[in-house]
Amino acid sequence: MKTILLIGIGPGDPDALTLAAIKAIGRADVFFFLEKEGEGKDSLIRFRQQILQTHRGDRPYRTATSQNPVRDHAAKDYVGAVKDWHRQRTAVIKALIESEMADGETAGLLIWGDPSLYDGTIQHLRDIIDESSTELSFEVIPGITSIQMLTARHKIPLNRIGESITITTGRQIEQTDPGLITNAVVMLxxxxxxxxxxxxxxxxxxxxxxxxxxxxxxxxxxxDEVAERIDQTIAEQRARKSWIMDNYLLRRRPKQS
Ligand SMILES: C[S@@+](CC[C@H](N)C(=O)[O-])C[C@H]1O[C@@H](n2cnc3c(N)ncnc32)[C@H](O)[C@@H]1O
Structure with missing residues (x-):
């Protein structure tokens, strides 16, 4: 039996690692890295390596790296393009499992934020188990999400009393009736x-x-007052380091009675 640990590592703050994540890091024989193309993405890999150096202790470990397949951003069929990309990612992870670990070993994948939030890796592993003859099990170690970090940093609750919260994407916001949005976190x-x-x-x-x-x-x-400042900040960060990850909460003020 081979075991995979999907370890949520939080959204970029080394202090936001949970004790369960640190314990899981201590269990793996090998860590799989999927490298993303593009400038700036190496800092995400550096963050993962720094976490291993800090929390792994003296026990040696192996790493195995593969290129993360690139999604076709120009495709008209968005869902089809994402499904295709997921199939390719599943194949890459399957190949790593087959070639880089022996029976009885444990591999760790360090997942940005939490593995359950806008991340395909849980489904990739389910698909590999469904298709494969290899004996494989996996565990999910939850991480602090970028949403939790956002609300903590702004010192706000995610929802007001008895209110629901929507978690959605920029793509969905572009297609939703603005009048329906009262309390929504927007990602991607x-x-x-x-x-x-x-x-x-x-x-x-x-x-x-x-x-x-x-x-x-x-x-x-x-x-209405800060939208332009946000645009400028995004443009400055992109000019400086070529990329930025952002998320935000949109909240409608209650009507004055
Ligand atoms: C593929 S999703 C991964 C989300 C991640 N699993 C999580 O738990 O937050 C990537 C999106 O998460 C958000 N995100 C991730 N890290 C972030 C950060 N440090 N600051 C702001 N937004 C972040 C951005 O909206 C980004 O487009």
Whole structure:
């Protein structure tokens, strides 16, 4: 039996690792890295390596690295392109399991934030187990999500009394009736979809760039007043280091009675 540990490592703050994650890091014989193409992504790999150096102790370990397949961002069929990309990622992880670990060994995959939030790796492993003759089990070690880091940094609750919270993507925000949005966290937004709600007059935004990391930037206030500042900040960060990870909470103010 081979065992895979999907270890949530939080969104970039080395202090946000859980004790369970540190214990899991101590158990693995080998760590798998999927390298992303593109400038700046190496800092995410560096963060993972730093975590191993800090928390692994003296016990030696192996690493095995493969290229992370690149999604076709130009494809018209978004869902089809993502499914295709997931199939390729599944094949890459399967190949690592087959070639880089012996029966009885344990491999660790360090997952950004928490493995259950906008991350395909849990499904990849389920698919590998369904298709494969290899005896394989996996465990999920939860991590602090970028959402938890965002609300902690802004010192706000995720929801107000008795309120629901929507977790969604920039792509969805672009297609949703703005009137339906009362309390929503938005992720995976490369096109600043919050502009769709500008002019509403009653929306606050709590925005975070690289929350938890060394380049963290926080901006909050009335969306109409701060949207431009957020645009400028995103542009500055992209110019400086070519990428930024951001998320934000959109919250409609209650009607005055
Ligand atoms: C593929 S999802 C992974 C989410 C991750 N599993 C989590 O638990 O937060 C990547 C998206 O998460 C958000 N994200 C991840 N890390 C972030 C950070 N440090 N600061 C702000 N947003 C972050 C961004 O919206 C980014 O586009």
């Amino acid at each position: 937004d490369s096109r600043s979809a919050f502009h769709r709600l500008e002019g509403s007059g009653d929306i606050d935004i709590y925005w975070g760039g690289d929350v938890g990391g060394p380049d963290e930037v926080l901006i909050s206030g009335s969306l």
